Amino acid sequence: METNNTLKHPSGPEYQLAVGEGTYVLRDDFHLATPPPHPSEAPPPNLNPLATTPAPPTSGIKLSIVVISPRKVTPHLYSVNTRTSERSNLATYSIKESEKESRESHETSGDEAQFPPYLNGTSGKAPAFGAENTLLAPITGKDALKRKKPKNNIIKSNSSYVSRVIPHEAMAKRLQERNPEGLFAFANINRAFQWLDITTNNMFKAEHLTKILFTKAHVLCHDVNDLTKSTSHLDVIMGTSTADIICSKKGMINASPISSIRWIPGSENLFLASHTDGTLLVYDKEREDAAFSPEENGTSTPERNGDAGEVRHIHINKSVNSKNQKSNPVASWKISNQRINAFAFSPDSRHLAVVSEDGSLRVIDYLKEVLVDLYTSYYGGLMCVCWSPDGKYVLTGGQDDLVTIWSLAERQIVARCPGHHSWVTAVAFDPWRCDERNYRFGSVGEDCRLLLWDFNVGMLHRPKAASVRQRGSMSSHLPLTRNRTESQATARIRSNSSLTTNSAEGEETIEHAVESRTRTAELPPVMSKLVDPDPLCWIGFEEDCIITSCDEGHIRTWDRPREGVDNSQATLSAAGSST
Numbered sequence: 001m002e003t004n005n006t007l008k009h010p011s012g013p014e015y016q017l018a019v020g021e022g023t024y025v026l027r028d029d030f031h032l033a034t035p036p037p038h039p040s041e042a043p044p045p046n047l048n049p050l051a052t053t054p055a056p057p058t059s060g061i062k063l064s065i066v067v068i069s070p071r072k073v074t075p076h077l078y079s080v081n082t083r084t085s086e087r088s089n090l091a092t093y094s095i096k097e098s099e100k101e102s103r104e105s106h107e108t109s110g111d112e113a114q115f116p117p118y119l120n121g122t123s124g125k126a127p128a129f130g131a132e133n134t135l136l137a138p139i140t141g142k143d144a145l146k147r148k149k150p151k152n153n154i155i156k157s158n159s160s161y162v163s164r165v166i167p168h169e170a171m172a173k174r175l176q177e178r179n180p181e182g183l184f185a186f187a188n189i190n191r192a193f194q195w196l197d198i199t200t201n202n203m204f205k206a207e208h209l210t211k212i213l214f215t216k217a218h219v220l221c222h223d224v225n226d227l228t229k230s231t232s233h234l235d236v237i238m239g240t241s242t243a244d245i246i247c248s249k250k251g252m253i254n255a256s257p258i259s260s261i262r263w264i265p266g267s268e269n270l271f272l273a274s275h276t277d278g279t280l281l282v283y284d285k286e287r288e289d290a291a292f293s294p295e296e297n298g299t300s301t302p303e304r305n306g307d308a309g310e311v312r313h314i315h316i317n318k319s320v321n322s323k324n325q326k327s328n329p330v331a332s333w334k335i336s337n338q339r340i341n342a343f344a345f346s347p348d349s350r351h352l353a354v355v356s357e358d359g360s361l362r363v364i365d366y367l368k369e370v371l372v373d374l375y376t377s378y379y380g381g382l383m384c385v386c387w388s389p390d391g392k393y394v395l396t397g398g399q400d401d402l403v404t405i406w407s408l409a410e411r412q413i414v415a416r417c418p419g420h421h422s423w424v425t426a427v428a429f430d431p432w433r434c435d436e437r438n439y440r441f442g443s444v445g446e447d448c449r450l451l452l453w454d455f456n457v458g459m460l461h462r463p464k465a466a467s468v469r470q471r472g473s474m475s476s477h478l479p480l481t482r483n484r485t486e487s488q489a490t491a492r493i494r495s496n497s498s499l500t501t502n503s504a505e506g507e508e509t510i511e512h513a514v515e516s517r518t519r520t521a522e523l524p525p526v527m528s529k530l531v532d533p534d535p536l537c538w539i540g541f542e543e544d545c546i547i548t549s550c551d552e553g554h555i556r557t558w559d560r561p562r563e564g565v566d567n568s569q570a571t572l573s574a575a576g577s578s579t
Contacts, residue, residue, distance in 0.1 A: 002497045003033040008205040017546075019452055021433075024546060024563025030206065032553035037191045038163055039217050047496065055304065059220040060425065060537025064186040066224045068231055104243050116217065126349040129264050129282075135325040136270075136284075163191075163213040167386035171209050177435075180203070181400075183542065186236060188219035193238060198557070217242040223435040225263045225270070225539070236270050236286070237261055245273060245283065253292045253329055260342050265349040269332060276344055278336035278356065281329040282320065290327035298525060314364065314371045333369065335362060342384050347391040351408075356405060361396050361406065371412055374511045378402060383423060388439055388459045397424025397440060403443045405455065405523070411510055413456070415521040419528055421427055422447035422535075432542040432560075436472075444536035444548055452527040 008029045015026035061349035130136040168174065174197065182199025195210040217240035225235035239245055239258025256277040264270040269284050316323075317332035338357040345352055351372070352364040359381050363373040380399030387394055393414065394406045403417035405422055433440035439455040483506045535549040541547075546558040 005033050005206045005208065006031045016094050017452070017529055017558060019529075019561075020454075024558040024560060026207075027200075027545065027557040027559045028503070030555040030557070032187060032189045032194065032262050032551055032555065035213055036190055038191060038213075049268070059188065059218065059286040060535070060551040061187055061189055061553055061555065062221060062225045062538050063464045063540060063547065063549060063555070064222050065230055065234070065540055065542070065547075066184045066186075066226065066234065067181060068229060069180040075510055126266075126367060128266055129270060130320040130330065133325065135323065135532055136320070136330065137561070148351045158362070159291045161215050161217050161240075161242065164211075166208075166211040167447050168207060168209050174204060174209065180231065180304070184224075184234075185555075186222055186224065187549070187555065188222060188238075191216070191218050193219045193222070198555075214240070215505055217244055218353070221257060221261045223262050225268065226492070227263070227266065227273075228268050235263070235268075237263065237285070239273055245274075253289055254281060259340055260347065262343070265345050271342070271375075272352075274340035274354070278334060278338055278340055279317075280333045280335060280340070280343070280354070282331040283328045283507055284330050286522070287326075287328050287330070292329060292332065293320075295322060295324070313374075314369065317368055318370060331369070333364075335364075335371075336360065341382060342392075344385050346387050347389060352390075353385045353387065353394050355385045355396055355398070357381040361385065361394065363394070363408065372510070373408075375406060375516050376411070376512070376518070377404070378514060380418065380423075384426045384546070386427050386429060386441075388429050388441075389434050395427040395429070395443075397427045397445070399423050401445070402450075402455070403441075413515045413520055414513065415441075416517065417453060417523045417525070418443040419443075420447050420449060420527040425535070425537045426539045428539050428541060430546075432541060432543055440540050442541065443544065446535040448530055448535055448550070449524040450529055450531045450536065450546075450548055451528075453523060454522060454526050466557070 010026060013490055014108045017024035021332070030083050057396045082185050085248065144213060145282040166494060178197055179199050180199060182202065185196045185198045187196060188196050191214045193212045193214070194208045196205075196208055219238050219478045222236060222238045225237075227365045228235045237245060238506040239261040241257045243255050243257055245258065245261070253275065254275050256275040256279070258273050259276050260274045262272050264282070266274055269286050273281050273283060275281065313335075315334040317334055318329060320331040322331075335354060336356045336358050340354060343352055343354040350365060350367055354362045356362075359377040359379070361373075361375040361382055362371055362375075363375075364370065367373050376394070376396050378400040382396045392407065392409055394408060395403060396406070397403045397420075399422065401418070401420045401422060403420070405414040405417065406412070408440055422445050424443050425445045426477065427441060430440040430442060437457055441453050441455070443451045443453070445451075454469060531548060532554060534552040534554065536548055538549040539546070543559055546556070547555065548559070549555045
């Protein structure tokens with residue numbers, strides 16, 4: 001018999017996060033029920049940490065957050081206008097949450113003071129993925145207005161991999177009466193997948209809206225399509241340890257577990273899934289699956305590095321421009337021989353950042369199917385990745401216990417961020433405390449710690465340049481034109497024109513050598529706190545809170561400092577905030 005979710009409201013200094021802007025206070029600790037193993041499920045093996053055999057794929061609690069009503073466009077930040085500033089004149093600005101805070105700056109007033117254009121939806125839109133292939137063109141006419149029903153109703157499914165579907169008995173009433181600006185969350189825990197309403201002051205918060213129990217599969221990743229969401233419809237995709245994509249046939253295309261899955265920005269039907277064998281696959285939810293073999297006209301064999309046989313470039317098994325689009329996959333790219341741990345789309349919907357167990361950060365122009373940049377961790381695999389809200393920086397965290405900041409305009413490492421005592425499992429920017437100069441981001445790790453960081457583009461001393469050469473940005477769409485600085489450990493420049501027929505003429509892949517720690521700036525955290533007894537695996541930022549989750553099912557919500565409230569607790573000693 002399944003246990004129920006529980007909701008607690010612990011209090012005390014140990015449940016507070018003291019930061020410069022005030023004190024974050026734990027609102028609630030929501031514990032997801034862990035389902036017992038299915039009778040047909042094999043007992044978990046007694047893992048030997050020194051064993052060389054691959055361990056069963058697992059995942060901590062990951063959340064997909066969705067708000068049905070349109071999100072507010074402009075966060076409560078007073079943005080700095082830096083469009084006319086030059087790099088040498090940049091100063092360190094603090095971030096203010098309201099106009100009442102004093103700060104000397106050159107901010108504009110009225111409509112001129114706003115976030116970068118992408119947040120207001122005014123930035124230049126990238127062409128749709130696969131726009132050049134007429135076989136992938138969206139349906140027009142009357143049929144376009146009809147929303148297709150899923151091919152398989154999971155509630156009525158007789159599939160052997162679904163054990164039970166448990167809707168809440170009052171789900172229809174709860175959905176009708178809920179606040180449209182509240183938060184929905186989808187969460188995985190072992191073989192269970194839950195749909196939750198985590199709206200503030202929701203008296204039924206501990207009770208799921210729907211729970212799906214799988215037979216043997218564990219959901220490892222999931223995502224909600226923000227483009228198609230409505231009060232009556234949500235498109236949710238799930239990737240599992242048994243290579244299932246819900247609505248997709250089991251293991252027919254790729255039999256390896258799915259490590260990450262995301263809807264392609266701007267698409268109603270296309271989504272991207274990464275597999276643990278180092279393959280990226282693009283699927284169309286409206287197409288049937290079929291047994292897949294690499295196409296004969298695929299691109300040349302990727303270059304390999306040494307005896308390990310490590311793939312250093314993209315090998316296109318099927319291009320998005322292929323004329324064979326009767327069935328999935330829409331596209332297939334082999335980028336590594338080791339597990340892909342995570343990927344993230346850039347805010348301008350042009351580039352893809354991918355991190356893998358081989359310690360590589362790959363930046364891919366996925367519209368052209370071209371690898372643009374290849375970076376390497378200090379040591380060990382990279383576990384997580386995210387873009388800054390303006391697309392200028394990429395964060396990674398990994399097995400080197402470091403968060404690393406990479407500049408996409410300068411195509412180099414900006415800083416390493418020590419502070420964790422074990423692997424970094426998730427990183428995220430806080431868009432509510434970012435502006436055009438200042439960035440706030442957070443990280444969590446297997447050391448059970450939550451760290452917050454403040455970063456300013458002019459606050460770090462760059463390594464001395466060994467050579468300077470003029471080169472355009474990897475993303476010519478960023479409003480930056482500056483010289484690219486390289487260290488003595490200069491990058492290896494290789495033409496990738498032989499890798500794809502879609503390569504832009506003269507476009508190059510830059511393979512960057514590992515930068516010495518003595519030549520790289522270090523950024524300390526502004527807050528470090530042990531916030532959970534179990535390893536943390538996810539972090540997210542919302543307008544009024546920070547949300548974290550751990551491997552054992554605890555979802556903790558931390559309220560932001562409230563305006564007009566005496567935050568005297570912010571003066572807690574540094575020792576108290578880093579316990």
